[in-house]
Amino acid sequence: MAACPVCDAEVEIAADTVVGELMSCDDCGCELEVTALDPATLAEAPEAGEDWGQ
Numbered sequence: 001m002a003a004c005p006v007c008d009a010e011v012e013i014a015a016d017t018v019v020g021e022l023m024s025c026d027d028c029g030c031e032l033e034v035t036a037l038d039p040a041t042l043a044e045a046p047e048a049g050e051d052w053g054q
């Protein structure tokens with residue numbers, strides 16, 4: 001489990017999660033990015049819908 005940086009709710013981290021994976025917080029619905037795994041750390045993901053350098 002890791003804490004949501006937005007609302008501080010606990011977010012479940014799957015065993016096969018990798019750094020950089022995106023997930024959403026069930027509590028506040030924010031997009032979160034996994035920034036570390038030991039310990040599991042979440043950061044607010046950048047706004048969706050942007051073009052990634054294309």
Ligand SMILES: [Zn+2]
Nearest residue numbers: 004007025028
């Ligand atoms: Zn949240």
